[in-house]
Amino acid sequence: MNRPGLKVNIAGVELKNPVMTASGTFGSGLEYGEYVDLNKLGGVVTKGVASIPWKGNAGVRVAETYGGMLNSVGLQNPGIEEFIKKDIPFLRKHDTKIVVNIAGKTLEEYCSVVERLAGEDVDLLELNISCPNVKEGGVCFGTDTKMVEYMVKEVKKIAKQPLIVKLTPNVTDIVSIAKAAEAAGADAISLINTLLGMAIDIHKRRPVLGNIVGGLSGPAIKPVALRMVYQAANAVKVPIIGMGGIMTGEDAIEFLLAGATAIAVGTANFVNPRATIDILNGIEDYIIKHKEKDITSIIGSLNK
Amino acid sequence: MNRPGLKVNIAGVELKNPVMTASGTFGSGLEYGEYVDLNKLGGVVTKGVASIPWKGNAGVRVAETYGGMLNSVGLQNPGIEEFIKKDIPFLRKHDTKIVVNIAGKTLEEYCSVVERLAGEDVDLLELNISCPNVKEGGVCFGTDTKMVEYMVKEVKKIAKQPLIVKLTPNVTDIVSIAKAAEAAGADAISLINTLLGMAIDIHKRRPVLGNIVGGLSGPAIKPVALRMVYQAANAVKVPIIGMGGIMTGEDAIEFLLAGATAIAVGTANFVNPRATIDILNGIEDYIIKHKEKDITSIIGSLNK
Amino acid sequence: MKKKLTAIIKKNQQIAHGMFEMLLSVGEIAALASPGQFINLYSNRKDLLLPRPISICEIDKEKGFIKLVYAVVGKGTSDISKMHVGDIIEVMGPLGNGFTISKEIKGHIIIGGGIGVPPLLELAKGLTGEMSVYLGFRCEPILVEEFKKYTDKVYIATEDGGWGIKGNVIGLLKSNHPKGEMIYSCGPKPMLKAVASWAEDNDIKAQLSLEERMACGIGACLVCTCKAKDNNDWQYKRVCKDGPVFLREEVIWNE
Amino acid sequence: MKKKLTAIIKKNQQIAHGMFEMLLSVGEIAALASPGQFINLYSNRKDLLLPRPISICEIDKEKGFIKLVYAVVGKGTSDISKMHVGDIIEVMGPLGNGFTISKEIKGHIIIGGGIGVPPLLELAKGLTGEMSVYLGFRCEPILVEEFKKYTDKVYIATEDGGWGIKGNVIGLLKSNHPKGEMIYSCGPKPMLKAVASWAEDNDIKAQLSLEERMACGIGACLVCTCKAKDNNDWQYKRVCKDGPVFLREEVIWNE
């Protein structure tokens, strides 16, 4: 039997299949590379990187919740220079697309990373706009349409690779944010980042996380993620990368049906280091079982 | 051994203990009254009631999700007249506080329910501001500080019972909404209502819910609920009623430590019809084990 | 006070492809149950919160047993199918309004389709007078011998014609022209709709047992809808509490 | 490619109050494991996603067995404690960098506190030369007889004085003045901090095994922090990958 076509296209970049890793859950592939053949992945999205090294938050940085987890890593990263020196060469040895997730505390910081990457051999940029904007008193960049529009516009001016904008779900109206990103020139949109949450240790009477609040991920958030992907897919024309609680091939199919062109796997890696591959196989099984020509006849094909 | 004091005070109304039912999950107590001694509850919050009968949404109205559920009941209710005739007399036979949850499509509709209840024997009103505002193109009342402020102010003018305002979590900034409600005269705040979510049946390639999207509840949402209760408790002075995924006494303690004066139990009732009582017992056990004087020394006593 | 109960699994075995029979020892439910009622089964998987409603197929009040027959269709039923004899399962029930049985009525027509067949067995046991039974299946029939204990008139249709006539129960009805005063039916919604319309054409009363996704199972949450006539208007009734058995005149089929 | 493995439970029994010993048959891990490494245990409860890191207490490379000793402190370990002999449990490992053993070093000081004691047992087996062992417990000691197989010098402190001297291991150290070239220690953070400072005062090298909440367990997610010196600055190192064993000079204790 012929294997179905799994290729998808994100802003002119062809992925061999729609399965990517979610930023921050997969390092730069080095560690999971011992468990997963990276050549099999559509893309590896790297941990958020900033213009200079960030130390991240003090521990405890993780709390387990019902069907999910909270993290407050605080975007610890070695800075763009170290990243370019070590991570890009490692990933380039593999036949997979490199997506660099970018963090910043000011627009200038974001821009300096984008600029620095202009001459580097990476396939896509992913702008994580869930970071707090220090110049605006720590309000998250991604919660205001004006801020999103301005930011994306400025970054697009200097970006040499296609730009994915990654949205935060902690907003009243995801559609207006997605539209603002698109209007400002985003080549693709990824969502969702983590939901802001909290856990309390009732014995110590203290928040579990050193940072008090953290980002909720895992299957618990899937219904919210799926709703936002569906809403965004119906509002913008650029391709969407869906994520949030994808644990199985079936979960991935839900996102594809809702309109995502590709999907990313985050927390599932911690539960099963081979989750990406199992999910990829699950997607392929579904296409075969439903006698579809290829993956593209699944994407957005929801009957309403 | 002496049993610890469990009494709490919400806007001048003394509840014998902090355990209430979450609106819409407990009817008006009639059905669960066969499983739970209603006299043991701090309060029964009734299903949202409107000025006239609402038919609700077409089915399917429920979808199970990982550690949670989506509902799209659409506030089906028999209207305030029927409610006053049947539900108040039933509940009044029990020694528990009656909290009437109120729904509306326009400010006028809300007001007419509040007015109609002015002479009735109910203890507290709970304004569900998660409803879509039909005059404003279906935007949810509770997502805009101005709308919240205006609404609460108008309702307060005519309310004869203390007013709880129930917030929707589908907002960028829960703190500003909570403050707006307080500033406009809310006597207490309850949160959270359900998160907007979606589920897809990958075999039928259709949204599971007839209404496409629905409200996510259950333990999956607890971290988000807890974070919002914590944020709101640190921002307003009025008492807070916390809810969202409370399944056990320990969960309830988390909310009390975060600053909730009382808590409400929703989805847990479907998993265990005696959940309210089990949670109450769990709270009592914790107070005894930690040698606290009474419940009030737990509330908001988080070490930061 | 009512409560969740613990039932002991006495039997849990496959009786047809993807179809299981489960015998539960749970005296409190057996004592109260009547035909057409259901129980809620709680799976042990923590990711699944909601109970699974399953109809009562047979009741042994003396031994305190109830029998269920269920199809494995998803995570919950798959999990339940893997439980062992001697295991304990949490249940709640009996729930809902079952069939109304009147001694006055002497001619009974039972019509079942697929997984709608089991809830009709206990009913068949209790009816007095004339009775004919029409059962439709996709391929493999179940419980046929059991029904034959109570009447000779058991007619089968299968979609592939492997057993009985090829076709569905409506075909059976149209070719057999059964006479009777009351129809009792359970099965997929399109079948029930066809049964209702056949009953109306032939002016026969009908009690129809519906299925809908549920949460509380006791009438409090309003998620289980049956669109039903209400004087000159209509309303959504609760399948779990007002049903699962409805009169054919009540039900509106346009959803 | 590495992967999650299935281990067969050969033993899972209580050895002290709230303390269990588990023997696992999992040849792939036994073959590669060294003292101070840990494995990830996955519970079956679907509400708990993250694995539980547990140190390897003993390794039997011939039989392909590893032994764990764990305390029941929450939902995950409670669930694991209820598993039966013959059950299968998913595991991953061996993970992390264990203790560095050098044949050059002849004087070893092992210091363990509470649930930090088990990871030191396999280490004790492998050390050559002089060795003394200092173990502190809240009340009930564990594994004392096992350590005595490898050295006569096993000293115990308990907080309530029920066994050994009354007090903690630091008290033991201060009264015994052990001499040696290398300390190996595992236990609660305050104890490790005190051990580090005692070692510094006495100018003895020390390898300290740390604990932190984890997610991936393999170095990819950066949730498991150890504040560590880095030239003139500091950084958060990963307990799971850069540790769990760190040199005393590396660790910064102010968090």
Ligand SMILES: Cc1cc2nc3c(=O)[nH]c(=O)nc-3n(C[C@H](O)[C@H](O)[C@H](O)COP(=O)(O)OP(=O)(O)OC[C@H]3O[C@@H](n4cnc5c(N)ncnc54)[C@H](O)[C@@H]3O)c2cc1C
């Ligand atoms: C009153 C009543 C009586 C029933 N009696 C029987 C019976 O005797 N034998 C039998 O095999 N089945 C019966 N069903 C259907 C049975 O409840 C479902 O097949 C079962 O809930 C599916 O669960 P799952 O986890 O395997 O499927 P999933 O699809 O994984 O379930 C997901 C969710 O949808 C719900 N769901 C899925 N299918 C149905 C359905 N058809 N009806 C109601 N809820 C559904 C589940 O309860 C769960 O909440 C009955 C349903 C009702 C309402």
Ligand SMILES: Cc1cc2nc3c(=O)[nH]c(=O)nc-3n(C[C@H](O)[C@H](O)[C@H](O)COP(=O)(O)OP(=O)(O)OC[C@H]3O[C@@H](n4cnc5c(N)ncnc54)[C@H](O)[C@@H]3O)c2cc1C
């Ligand atoms: C490298 C390493 C080795 C360990 N070796 C052992 C050992 O040999 N024996 C033993 O009894 N314990 C050991 N622990 C601690 C053990 O991992 C925890 O006690 C266990 O994870 C608690 O899980 P729980 O579900 O019972 O507790 P819960 O409190 O319900 O767990 C909630 C979450 O917090 C995490 N967690 C809670 N306590 C700890 C802790 N102390 N350290 C790390 N994570 C924690 C859990 O993994 C889980 O993610 C070790 C920890 C680490 C990091």
Ligand SMILES: Cc1cc2nc3c(=O)[nH]c(=O)nc-3n(C[C@H](O)[C@H](O)[C@H](O)COP(=O)(O)O)c2cc1C
């Ligand atoms: C430990 C951890 C670290 C993360 N770090 C980043 C990050 O650096 N940049 C980013 O855009 N998203 C980050 N995320 C969010 C994920 O990429 C993803 O959007 C989110 O976890 C939802 O997907 P999941 O439920 O599959 O994990 C992180 C998530 C986790 C759990």
Ligand SMILES: Cc1cc2nc3c(=O)[nH]c(=O)nc-3n(C[C@H](O)[C@H](O)[C@H](O)COP(=O)(O)O)c2cc1C
């Ligand atoms: C079936 C269902 C119906 C609900 N109906 C209402 C309602 O009428 N009014 C309201 O304010 N909240 C309603 N809610 C929200 C709950 O009161 C509660 O805020 C939410 O479910 C979170 O709590 P939980 O996780 O404990 O269920 C409903 C929730 C469910 C599950």
Ligand code: FES
């Ligand atoms: S399932 Fe709750 S009303 Fe029927």
Ligand code: FES
């Ligand atoms: S647990 Fe993921 S880096 Fe240590």
